[in-house]
Amino acid sequence: MQILIVEDEVSLSKAIKRLLEQKGYFVDAVYDGLSAVDYAKGMEYDLIILDLMLPKLDGFEVVRLLRKDNVGTPILMLTARTTTRDKVTGLNTGADDYMTKPFDTEELLARVAALTRRTGEVIVNTLDYADLSLNVNSAVLSCGEKNVQLSHKEFEVLKIFLYNPTMTVMTDTLIVRVWGVESDATDNNVEVYISFIRKKLRFLGSRVSIRKIQKIGYRLEEAETC
Amino acid sequence: MQILIVEDEVSLSKAIKRLLEQKGYFVDAVYDGLSAVDYAKGMEYDLIILDLMLPKLDGFEVVRLLRKDNVGTPILMLTARTTTRDKVTGLNTGADDYMTKPFDTEELLARVAALTRRTGEVIVNTLDYADLSLNVNSAVLSCGEKNVQLSHKEFEVLKIFLYNPTMTVMTDTLIVRVWGVESDATDNNVEVYISFIRKKLRFLGSRVSIRKIQKIGYRLEEAETC
DNA sequence: AAGTTTTTTAAGAAGTTTTTCAGCAGATCG
DNA sequence: CGATCTGCTGAAAAACTTCTTAAAAAACTT
Numbered sequence: 001m002q003i004l005i006v007e008d009e010v011s012l013s014k015a016i017k018r019l020l021e022q023k024g025y026f027v028d029a030v031y032d033g034l035s036a037v038d039y040a041k042g043m044e045y046d047l048i049i050l051d052l053m054l055p056k057l058d059g060f061e062v063v064r065l066l067r068k069d070n071v072g073t074p075i076l077m078l079t080a081r082t083t084t085r086d087k088v089t090g091l092n093t094g095a096d097d098y099m100t101k102p103f104d105t106e107e108l109l110a111r112v113a114a115l116t117r118r119t120g121e122v123i124v125n126t127l128d129y130a131d132l133s134l135n136v137n138s139a140v141l142s143c144g145e146k147n148v149q150l151s152h153k154e155f156e157v158l159k160i161f162l163y164n165p166t167m168t169v170m171t172d173t174l175i176v177r178v179w180g181v182e183s184d185a186t187d188n189n190v191e192v193y194i195s196f197i198r199k200k201l202r203f204l205g206s207r208v209s210i211r212k213i214q215k216i217g218y219r220l221e222e223a224e225t226c
Numbered sequence: 227m228q229i230l231i232v233e234d235e236v237s238l239s240k241a242i243k244r245l246l247e248q249k250g251y252f253v254d255a256v257y258d259g260l261s262a263v264d265y266a267k268g269m270e271y272d273l274i275i276l277d278l279m280l281p282k283l284d285g286f287e288v289v290r291l292l293r294k295d296n297v298g299t300p301i302l303m304l305t306a307r308t309t310t311r312d313k314v315t316g317l318n319t320g321a322d323d324y325m326t327k328p329f330d331t332e333e334l335l336a337r338v339a340a341l342t343r344r345t346g347e348v349i350v351n352t353l354d355y356a357d358l359s360l361n362v363n364s365a366v367l368s369c370g371e372k373n374v375q376l377s378h379k380e381f382e383v384l385k386i387f388l389y390n391p392t393m394t395v396m397t398d399t400l401i402v403r404v405w406g407v408e409s410d411a412t413d414n415n416v417e418v419y420i421s422f423i424r425k426k427l428r429f430l431g432s433r434v435s436i437r438k439i440q441k442i443g444y445r446l447e448e449a450e451t452c
Numbered sequence: 453a454a455g456t457t458t459t460t461t462a463a464g465a466a467g468t469t470t471t472t473c474a475g476c477a478g479a480t481c482g
Numbered sequence: 483c484g485a486t487c488t489g490c491t492g493a494a495a496a497a498c499t500t501c502t503t504a505a506a507a508a509a510c511t512t
Contacts, residue, residue, distance in 0.1 A: 001389065096340065097323070138394035139442055151469060152441035187489085189471070195491055212489070214479090377458055413500085415460070421502060440468060440499065453512100460507070471496070480487075 001116055002043070005029040006036040006062065007051040007078065016049065020112065033057025037065050040073060046116050048075045074115040127162040130208050130222040132201075134162055143204035150200070153178060157193050161210070161220050170217035194218060227342055228269070231255040232262040232288065233277040233304065242275065245331055246338065259283025263291050271299050272342050276321070278305035289321055293364050300341045304329075353388040356434045356448040358427075360388055369430035376426070379404060383419050387436070387446050396443040420444060 003020055007013040008031045017027045028045075030036050032055040040048055040062075048066075052059035063075055074096045097111055127134040133142045139155040140147050150158065156178045160169055171190050178193075179185035194210055201208060211221040229246055233239040234257045243253045254271075256262050258281040266274055266288075274292075278285035289301055303321040323337055353360045359368045365381040366373050376384065382404045386395055397416050404419075405411035420436055427434060437447040 138445055139439060149439065153470070155442075185471085188473085191488095191490065192471080194489095199491090214488080379459070411460085414462080417500060418460080418502085420500095424501090438468095438500065456509100456511070458507105458509070460505105462505085463503095464501105465503100466499105466501070468497105468499070470498085471494105473492105473494085475491090477490080478488090481485090482483105 001025045001047075002045045003027050003112070003116075004036070004039055004045045004048045004073075006031075006033070006048065006054065006059075008032060008054055009051075016108070019109070025112075025116075031055070033059070033062045036062050040066055040071055045073050047112060048073050049078055049112070050075055051078050076111060076115055127159065129162055129165045129220060131206055132162075132204075132208050134158060141200065141204065143201075143206040146204045148200045148203060151196075153193060154196055154200070157190075158197055161218070165220050168213050168217050168219040173217070227251045227273070228271045229253050229338070229342075230262070230265055230271045230274045232257075232259070232274065232280065232285075234258060234280055235277075242334070245335070249335060251338075251342075257281070259285070259288045262288050266292050266297055266299060273338060274299050274301045275338070276301055276303055278303060298361075302337060302341055353385065355388055355391045355446060357432055358388075358430075358434050360384060367426065367430065369427075369432040369434075372430045374426045374429060377422075379419055380422055380426070383416075384423055387444070391446050394439050394443045394445040399443070 003025050005013055005016055005020075005027060007016065007029070010031065013029050013031070017029050020027050028039060030039055034056045036048070036050065036054070037057065039045075050059050050062060054062070057065075059077060063077075066073070066075075076096065077098045096115060099108065099111060127136060131143050134140075134150075134155075135142070136159075139150045139152070141150055141158065142148075157174060160174060160177055171187055174190050175183065175185050175187075179189065194212075198210055201210070207223045209221050209223065211219050213219055227250070229251050231239055231242055231246075231253060233242065233255070236257065239255045239257070243255050246253050254265060256265055260282045262274070262276065262280070263283065265271075276285050276288060280288070283291075285303060285305070289303075292299070292301075300322040303324045305324075305326060323341060325334065325337060353362055357369050360366075360376075360381075361368070362385070365376045365378070367376055367384065368374075383400060386400060386403055397413055400416050401409065401411050401413075405415065420438075424436055427436070433449045435447050435449065437445050439445060
């Protein structure tokens with residue numbers, strides 16, 4: 001769930017951000033109306049929390065511009081003003097809900113939940129190299145049509161290679177980063193895991209292989225396309 | 227557009243009715259909670275305007291009974307009470323908006339417009355994945371002809387999966403979003419709930435299962451169609 | 453205030469991952 | 483040409499994670 005906060009009062013913005021992140025939302029924050037429009041058009045948010053009084057472009061204008069541009073993201077208006085006139089304008093312009101400051105965090109969360117309840121969202125993060133793609137959320141490694149699930153340690157090892165696709169990774173580096181400094185893991189542990197991963201690469205039929213550099217470490221290698 | 231007004235104060239009820247009819251809505255009015263439930267079940271309204279304090283059955287109960295019965299009509303709660311606790315309960319029970327008396331007619335019209343506007347567009351009252359369909363208002367999970375009622379926590383957990391059908395959801399994410407940041411829920415709480423949900427999925431005979439990715443989290447998985 | 457449902461806690465069983473170990477194969481080197 | 487070193491892999495053992503169930507506690511309902 002991605003939420004965009006548009007609020008120029010930085011301390012309030014940060015507070016809301018922290019609150020929502022604690023609840024598992026992914027939150028972006030911007031501090032003026034123009035950036036708000038840019039961000040909202042550039043990416044699919046599930047909800048926009050929008051202050052009414054903003055630098056550069058006020059909240060009403062932001063809503064109007066977004067709706068005009070067919071951005072249908074639910075909008076929760078947030079403001080200090082309490083006159084009915086503003087409430088009406090807010091809802092008529094196309095905001096979906098309206099809250100006046102100061103507000104209770106519980107109430108904010110309840111309203112956010114009500115507005116985000118209806119949208120779905122998928123965020124997939126991958127690390128790619130040659131024909132390989134590693135889904136960082138699920139530790140699933142894919143090549144073409146095939147997939148394999150990696151175990152936790154396999155995942156940790158392969159991630160290090162994919163972060164440094166051209167580098168030779170020293171065995172000690174792997175031990176420290178995957179098993180930890182204090183661990184008494186030996187080279188053989190690494191060898192076994194390299195072996196596990198190689199087996200999965202073979203299964204996937206990937207062009208990528210892991211090459212041993214004698215006495216130093218391992219490196220990813222992409223086979224020539226023939 | 228059909229609207230049901232549930233308000234025991236007859237003069238107020240009549241005033242709202244007249245106001246809305248002037249704007250072209252078709253309006254029914256009832257004066258207690260029991261009739262409200264009867265009417266709302268018996269006919270498809272586009273919106274219910276519901277007073278909180280009612281004879282026979284209070285507004286919260288009316289919402290609960292309707293949602294339990296799969297009636298997904300938007301509800302605008304109307305009440306003199308102003309404490310946040312009530313607002314939160316109202317929104318959590320399944321009301322879509324909340325207004326405190328006394329209110330301005332302009333504001334009422336604006337909120338009514340906002341809520342009925344949504345009906346015209348696509349309202350998703352269910353979260354669907356493969357052969358599963360979760361009614362978001364009633365927490366009833368269906369697969370084909372069969373249904374099961376989910377408990378609150380089961381519902382919260384499953385919702386997170388259905389919002390992110392392809393993602394692996396980390397155990398910590400589930401804890402934070404279902405039990406809260408401050409809670410001392412452990413992995414075992416999650417395990418037990420996953421187990422409850424799996425049992426219900428088995429009962430429904432769904433193709434969907436919840437797969438554990440060791441040390442990482444859980445993910446929905448759809449069985450191959452053979 | 454009793455009964456019902458939901459949630460939490462706890463503990464053994466079941467299942468996976470990780471580690472260990474032994475044997476093999478190819479280099480390396482005197 | 484052996485002897486030694488380095489790296490690879492399979493299989494068994496150990497360690498750890500997760501599942502399921504049952505029972506206790508808490509929260510709602512009536």
